[in-house]
Amino acid sequence: DIQMTQSPSSLSASVGDRVTITCRASQGISNYLAWYQQKPGKVPKLLIYTASTLQSGVPSRFSGSGSGTDFTLTISSLQPEDVATYYCQKYNSVPKTFGQGTKVEI
């Protein structure tokens, strides 16, 4: 099975900072990658799919890039409401594994 590894596991940044989260697949997955945001006690929310397509209604400060094995989620200017855990997920084939998550704090 393809493994999904996120880094870092957690980070602390200031409001207005640019934040980058990395997701690495153990084998190539083309661009079949999604990013989710889960705020404490809440349901996961889709942010990005096909590696770089922003889901409707998601603020433009979120962006995704990458293809093959290496992907990034970038928050261009961190806001207080962005405190959450972020997960990547591959969906090119089963199992459609999630990364272990990256916790973002202010």
Next chain:
Amino acid sequence: QIQLVQSGAEVKKPGASVKVSCKTSGYTFSNYGITWVRQAPGQGLEWMGWISGNNGNRNYAQKLQGRVTMTTDTSTSTAYMELRSLTSDDTAVYYCARGGGYADYWGQGALVTVSS
């Protein structure tokens, strides 16, 4: 609007089974699959499997093979996930979500607690 409404919290004894429902509305059920994801307390998201909303094709996570069954009722646009032979490791919030690949709409989650 698109909604996925799950059944309520359950408490089960070890060895028992649980069946979680996911009633959908606001879209054509047969056009999308349903993915099931669970999250143990304080842990990350675990993909459990998915089922087609059209033809019943399904795939399960290897670790759950033999214990999990996902089904759909197209007449009521409802998906079901049954998990058998429960242990304490199955204590988690169980989510259904629309989509067989990425999941764009999620249910509210159903807490399943396994305790003697």
